Amino acid sequence: MTTPALAIEGLTLALPVMADRPNAVEDIKLTIAPGETLCVVGESGSGKSMIAHAVMGLLPKAVKPTAGSIKLAGRDLLTLDEAAMEDVRGREVGMIFQEPMTSLNPVMRISDQIVETFEAHGLHDKATRRARAIELLTEVGLPDPPRLAKAYPHELSGGQRQRVMIAMALALEPKLLIADEPTTALDVTTQAQILKLIDNLRHRHGTAVLFITHDMGVVAEIADRIAVLEKGVLVEEGTADQVLGSPRHPYTQKLLAAVPSLTPAVLPPLPDTAPVISVEGLGKIYRKRSLFGVAREVKAADDISFALVRGETLGLVGESGSGKSTVGRCCLRLIEPDRGRIALGDLVLSELKPAELRRQRKRIQMVFQDPFASLNPRQTVGRIISDGPVAHGTPRKEALARAKELLELVGLSANAIDRYPHEFSGGQRQRVGIARALALEPDVLVADEAVSALDVSVQAQILKLIKDIQGRLGLAILFVTHDLRVAAQICDRIAVMQRGRIVESGPTAAIFADPQHAYTRQLLAAVPGGGRFGH
Known part of the structure; x- marks a missing residue:
């Protein structure tokens, strides 16, 4: 039997006295094998992110582990001091956070932020660090990595920033990758690209992935196994096919029933009345300098027309x-707007x-x-x-x-x-x-x-x-x-x-x-x- 990359046994995290329940999570048991993706799902407040932060040694001061163990390749992370945990972070466990814009340093270039990871662990010489940063940006599918490496976070799109976060998390080739809602703020096509990227990387490197999400569509796309948390308690665990195909627990059934269907709802017919709002020929152009100093125009709205009753x-x-x-x-x-007409009934709002x-x-x-x-x-x-x-x-x-x-x-x-x-x-x-x-x-x-x-x-x-x-x-x-x-x-x-x-x-x-x-x-x-x- 393969030794788990991560084994959580009986983990209980106590909340402060004034909290709405005694424990953030209670008696949690989870394992992840090398190359496997375990999705931990549940609503906000279910404790899923607390598990991730416990593994990383990044729990809020008011939240205390009171029972259990978190073993990474056999070593209990809960017994390590801060100096030892600093060595674990990045080298053995990498983490992708939900919002890359708040996780990346806004005043540092992208390459410098990746290089900083190597510096913190005393790895490689200066030239090798730079070269490795470019390699990582290439591996996560970013366009023109040498030029993008010189950019600042605000000059990248949301999907590009998330790819940078993945590159940083993988920089030291950790045994475990924790992804905490990494696609929540992304549109569907970018989300699909990021999920495919994470899946490809874990197959290529044999990395274990702890994927935290509330999106059941994402779970269906990426999970090998699923663990369902309700208010800090593990209520169901099994393979993706088991949990999604025949969920046993009422809470899992409720989560799956709440996923909006791609089949459009049958809506009542609308009255044939005059429009409440009408938009005709709406145009808006943003003029801005690009990353490399070239002025350009972006047509954010180009000849948009519609009406609503x-x-x-x-x-x-x-x-x-x-x-x-x-x-x-x-x-x-x-x-x-730069041009166009916006009317609320007979009132032309765009001329006021x-x-x-x-x-x-x-x-x-x-x-x-x-x-x-x-x-x-x-x-x-x-x-x-x-x-x-x-x-x-x-x-x-x-x-x-x-x-x-x-x-x-x-x-x-x-x-x-x-x-x-x-x-x-x-x-x-x-x-x-x-x-x-x-x-x-x-x-x-x-x-x-x-x-x-x-x-x-x-x-x-x-x-x-x-x-x-x-x-x-x-x-x-x-x-x-x-x-x-x-x-x-x-x-x-x-x-x-x-x-x-x-x-x-x-x-x-x-x-x-x-x-x-x-x-x-x-x-x-x-x-x-x-x-x-x-x-």
Whole structure:
């Protein structure tokens, strides 16, 4: 029998006294063989990232191991001091973090960050370190590695930054690679490339992979075995076929049932009424200097036209950089378009002066991707929700009473009005963001990747909430997303964007059944897990 690359036995991690449960994880037993990928899945707060941080010796000070062992090639990592763990990190265990932009040093060139890994472990001479950095960038499939090595993180795309993180994690050829939600923020085609890259590298190097994710599509694509965590307890473990094909535990069944299907939902017919919002010939050009000093123009939106009636949801889909968010923000004039016409009913929004625009902005509101970044951490949710109406002349007392109603509308308690954003989960914060957007009783809601950062079960709840509110209030919704599964469940129509242009549009069911454009077919083919989750 092969000796496991990693063996976790009876691991218990105690949480602080004030936490919502005694232990982050309890009596966890996991093993990973060389060359094997184990996916640890579960909702936010299930303890999966805590296991990764325990292996790396990077637990928060308030979280303490109270039982069990973590053996890497037979050596218990929990018994090592910090100096010994510093040697383990990188050399024996590499880690890819969820958000490469916050993990990479913004003021260091890419090659210097990889070279730093060798320097920290006293490996190679200067020339060899540089050469090895270029080799690693080549191995992870980055274009023109010698030139890219001189770049700074902000000059790379999200997918390129994630490849750099993988190159750094593999620099010292570790026995174990930990990938903590490494594809969550990526669009489907980039995600597919990163998953293929990790899979190829583990086969080539015989590296054991601990892959942490809440995305069951990703699990279906990459896992040899799956471990399911619920609130710190391992509730199910088995091969990918066993767990995905015939899950035994109700929690696993619930997670799988919550995965949005690629089969479009059957939505009620729309009223044949005048458009609530119409966009004609919208254009936006960004002018910027490239990595190598050459000025260039990027057409983020190029001759975009569409219209929405009451109760309709139009999905803007495409990869990162396709221009979807630019179009959404131009509709609110958070970004000023260079040309085109944006009208809310008979009101031409694109022609309004700033003072009049402020008065009319309540008619079109936005739900942002990251509710934590878009909510003021120093204000209570009551204040956050009521500030908009107060700015438009509603007395504070009346606005706060309405905020309580809105909290209940989005499935939260009215008693939560005096709590702060950090006291809520990610899904709850997104509900607060929706309540804030609805406080001004808009005609149009722009949802910019509003569920992309959420667990599948929370995502399903938020999508249902949005549809319920839309049915009740008759909202027109512009839904910006890179997740085609989500688009299939909520959108009446789809507009597919590539490099600033709409390349295909039409009813969701028609486009998913018979995509006409090669780019649409490419996007559908890249969805992780393919048609496995048809429900």
